[in-house]
Amino acid sequence: MRRPRSRIPEVLDESSGHISESKKVNTTWQRAMEDFLLWKKAHGVSEATLKGYNNHIKHFYKKNPISWGKEEETKQGVLEHLSANIKPATYNLRLIYLRAFYDWCIGEGLMSTNPLDGYKKRKAPPRIVEIPLETLQLLLKLPNQQTFAGLRDYSLIMFTLDTGTRPSEAFQLTVEDFDINNSSVTVPESVAKTRQSRTLPLLPSTMNTLKKLIRVRPDDWGEDLPVFSTTDGENITRKIWSKRMNEYSKELNFKIRPYDLRHAFAIMYLRNGGNAFSLQKLMGHENMDMTKRYLNITGQDLREAHEHASPINKLIPKRNTRIRKLK
Secondary structure, three states, X not given: OOOOOOOOOOOOOHHHOOOOHHHHHHOOHHHHHHHHHHHHHHOOOOHHHHHHHHHXXXXXXXXXXXXXXXXHHHHHHHHHHHOOOOOHHHHHHHHHHHHHHHHHHHHOOOOOOOOOOOOOOOOOOOOOOOOOHHHHHHHHHOOOOOOHHHHHHHHHHHHHHHHOOOHHHHOOOOXXXXXXXXXXXXXXXXXXXXXXXXXXXXXXXXXHHXXXXXXXXXXXXXXXXXXXXXXXXXXXXXXXXXXXXXXXXXXXXXXXXXXHHHHHHHHHHHHOOOOHHHHHHHHOOOOHHHHHHOOOOOHHHHHHHHHHHOOHHHHOOOOOOOOOOOO
């Protein structure tokens, strides 16, 4: 007589290799996301990156609310999510954020496979906008420095063009991060995107503007409030700064986004004689590959650099000789 087959219990030891069905059913995607974000925060991920995870995970599950806990539905959902008519950069962000979340879910026993396995990043050409020197000069004339908001805008533009600091990093800098005596600023590891602190020099013109901005702050704001803040004593955000830059762009009839000022710093730094290795340190890139993405060196730039640096200049001195007619 044939013996009946044993029934697989709903909850097994982790060593058995089976996933706890009760854990999968009882945990919502919202709770899983909260735990995932806490885990990422404990590993030192920046607030901006945490916000990116939060936004992309929410965006997916608002479109696919019933897919959680159903792996086939999740696979179909991510397929449609990544098949949308989106730019390569947007595609890559969706892929990176969701893949990391699902990898964590597998480690927690909430999923058995990652539905994004096999998906590859798309090649996204770097968006580098060259801003003419004359346009930047006009931009600096637009903020009304007789108002706090105008002085803050002018100072933030000057600061970015002098250091190439990321907007997300600049927004978090406090008074104590600035060394008035040595005209420098330190981007703390807690603020830096790469979680590596760096100290940047400041030109006197930039430092004087920042000192003026700090001097007009109300005393009750305290030194823990970021230097670049709103008139209400609140932290300035990317949305607020983008709106301000958009207003200036309309007056200039030239679109300038906050991050474009960082590009402008990199391009002009090289054209003015700076080298790529020091640029890497200033911009806080982990390797030279990242630095190269921000450089938009034209053929004319290469020609000028070649004429200036070619070894032939030392080997064969230039002579203004007149070519005589050969007999």
